[in-house]
Amino acid sequence: MKIQRTWCLPTVVLATAFISACSDSSSSSSGVSELDTNLSALIASENLTGDPTTNRDLPNITDLKAQLGMKLFYTKNLGGDQDSACVTCHHPVLGGGDNLSLPVGVNAASVDLLGLGRVHNGDGAPNVPRNAPTVFNLGLWDQVMFHDSRVESIGKESGVNGANSGIRTPDSAFGVADAGVAVGQTLAAAQARFPVTSNEEMRGNVFEAGNDNDTVRTALATRLQGDADWLTEFQTGFSSTADAATLITYDNIAEAIGEYERSMVFTNTPWSAYVAGNTAALTETQKLGAVLFFTAREDSGAGCSGCHSGDFFTDESHHVVAFPLIGNGKGNVNASAGNDDFGRERETGDVADRYKFRTPTLLNISATAPYGHTGSYQTLEDVVRHYTNPRGQVTDYFDVDGGWCQLTQFTTVTGCAALYPDARTNSLLAVDKLDADRLAGESEEFASDLTLSDEQVNQLVAFLEALTDPCVESRTCLAPWIPDTADAGPDGLQLNAVNADGSFL
Ligand code: HEC
Numbered sequence: 298m299k300i301q302r303t304w305c306l307p308t309v310v311l312a313t314a315f316i317s318a319c320s321d322s323s324s325s326s327s328g329v330s331e332l333d334t335n336l337s338a339l340i341a342s343e344n345l346t347g348d349p350t351t352n353r354d355l356p357n358i359t360d361l362k363a364q365l366g367m368k369l370f371y372t373k374n375l376g377g378d379q380d381s382a383c384v385t386c387h388h389p390v391l392g393g394g395d396n397l398s399l400p401v402g403v404n405a406a407s408v409d410l411l412g413l414g415r416v417h418n419g420d421g422a423p424n425v426p427r428n429a430p431t432v433f434n435l436g437l438w439d440q441v442m443f444h445d446s447r448v449e450s451i452g453k454e455s456g457v458n459g460a461n462s463g464i465r466t467p468d469s470a471f472g473v474a475d476a477g478v479a480v481g482q483t484l485a486a487a488q489a490r491f492p493v494t495s496n497e498e499m500r501g502n503v504f505e506a507g508n509d510n511d512t513v514r515t516a517l518a519t520r521l522q523g524d525a526d527w528l529t530e531f532q533t534g535f536s537s538t539a540d541a542a543t544l545i546t547y548d549n550i551a552e553a554i555g556e557y558e559r560s561m562v563f564t565n566t567p568w569s570a571y572v573a574g575n576t577a578a579l580t581e582t583q584k585l586g587a588v589l590f591f592t593a594r595e596d597s598g599a600g601c602s603g604c605h606s607g608d609f610f611t612d613e614s615h616h617v618v619a620f621p622l623i624g625n626g627k628g629n630v631n632a633s634a635g636n637d638d639f640g641r642e643r644e645t646g647d648v649a650d651r652y653k654f655r656t657p658t659l660l661n662i663s664a665t666a667p668y669g670h671t672g673s674y675q676t677l678e679d680v681v682r683h684y685t686n687p688r689g690q691v692t693d694y695f696d697v698d699g700g701w702c703q704l705t706q707f708t709t710v711t712g713c714a715a716l717y718p719d720a721r722t723n724s725l726l727a728v729d730k731l732d733a734d735r736l737a738g739e740s741e742e743f744a745s746d747l748t749l750s751d752e753q754v755n756q757l758v759a760f761l762e763a764l765t766d767p768c769v770e771s772r773t774c775l776a777p778w779i780p781d782t783a784d785a786g787p788d789g790l791q792l793n794a795v796n797a798d799g800s801f802l
């Protein structure tokens with residue numbers, strides 16, 4: 298298929314038909330316009346079904362193990378100092394993340410306050426180096442977890458969430474399955490072994506100081522074993538009568554948390570309804586955005602699906618796109634030195650992977666701002682404009698728009714401007730890498746800057762907004778994934794989240 302640009306909108310030349318997409322006036326009596334016909338050809342050529350859950354075995358939130366996992370996800374008892382839980386950075390009402398550019402984990406000024414207004418004791422600045430991704434639709438990942446894919450399926454089989462062939466984690470060498478993760482465990486369960494070992498996220502600086510990850514996990518499991526109410530919960534969750542020492546292990550904690558996360562399936566989007574045949578599910582602007590999104594660069598499209606591919610909108614692979622880097626930086630190399638973030642290179646050790654990050658899914662994207670691995674872009678429009686001119690956008694970001702201080706999270710931080718003196722330099726190093734890769738012919742999907750009119754930017758943003766399941770924007774619809782705020786949980790340490798106004802989330 299070849300697509301030519303006219304002054305207004307893409308015009309698609311099919312093998313036998315010449316169709317203008319400039320207006321919807323050509324709608325047939327069936328409600329299918331020529332624009333719909335063009336889009337359905339793209340949908341067919343991308344092999345999309347609209348339903349990324351097809352042929353997957355995903356748990357229901359009413360399953361006993363998912364129910365146990367929910368209680369574990371919300372307990373501060375898994376935090377070393379009992380002041381941080383998984384939900385601290387991954388609340389359903391906050392899009393499965395925290396609505397912050399960079400998270401605040403342990404030692405917050407107000408422990409149960411989540412989202413905007415959550416600050417550290419002391420200077421108020423966040424100290425976790427990367428943005429918290431959503432935990433929605435976690436069961437749809439087959440290959441990798443984290444921005445740098447440091448949790449990675451060995452065999453990458455499709456449809457099984459990593460359960461078939463072992464999983465590499467930070468506890469094992471690159472490419473080698475972690476012996477501590479049994480084959481059959483999912484990527485979600487493997488990932489859940491790590492936040493409790495991170496000083497900034499959950500562990501704090503005192504708990505099991507100097508001890509290895511497994512010692513930390515065992516200490517937490519032992520802590521829960523001492524509580525009769527947790528034993529009852531584990532016996533129910535695992536349908537077992539075994540004793541605490543047998544049932545309350547960190548392996549089982551991680552498995553239950555993983556099942557809770559995997560039950561958060563939110564894929565009923567306007568886009569999926571459209572692909573299923575409801576042509577009224579999208580506006581004309583959204584359809585035009587979809588055409589741009591799925592049309593290849595060489596056919597004058599925006600080529601977004603070159604990386605955000607398939608029904609889950611990700612190739613689960615790594616690319617340099619050079620969004621601005623802000624914050625303390627995850628580090629140059631494996632030793633976490635410096636305030637840059639080398640991304641995938643930190644795992645592979647290959648300089649070719651410097652500044653590569655995993656392609657995120659775009660499902661529920663309206664609910665998961667801010668964007669990028671450090672949350673440096675506040676809006677979808679900012680993200681789309683980045684692809685039109687990374688160097689110009691990144692330079693303006695720091696020199697014109699106020700850098701990180703323009704972000705909602707930072708508006709109340711005193712001394713904001715002095716926080717990250719190397720952020721601009723580091724961000725431009727990533728743009729340099731993008732340019733070098735392009736020259737070397739190694740940036741196939743993002744080989745050059747995009748040319749987009751303001752109207753086309755709006756169309757792409759409108760399309761992205763059609764990728765959100767309305768359920769994630771409704772507290773009532775999300776209620777099954779949030780424990781009753783009138784309860785305190787099995788150990789009295791359930792985190793009943795409040796917003797900056799003090800209302801329950
Ligand atoms: C202080 C905030 C914080 C807390 C607490 C926290 N996380 Fe996260 N989470 C993050 C950040 C930041 C990342 C991304 C880190 C990276 O990629 O390097 C992340 C990544 C993840 C991912 C990967 C998602 C993906 O798309 O790859 C999952 C799953 C997850 N966390 C689950 C959990 C669970 C389970 C817990 C509790 C055991 C937890 N998190 C506690 C901040 C947090």
Ligand code: HEC
Pocket residue numbers: 444590599600601602603604605615616617618620654655656657658659662665667668669670671677680681684742743747757761
């Ligand atoms: C070369 C591969 C590639 C192409 C082409 C591409 N993206 Fe991305 N996209 C990425 C990567 C990688 C990230 C993550 C960047 C980061 O974490 O800093 C990303 C991030 C995003 C995000 C933010 C997601 C989040 O959760 O933070 C959005 C929105 C997005 N892209 C939309 C688009 C649109 C729209 C297009 C087409 C104009 C596009 N992308 C083209 C690879 C690509």
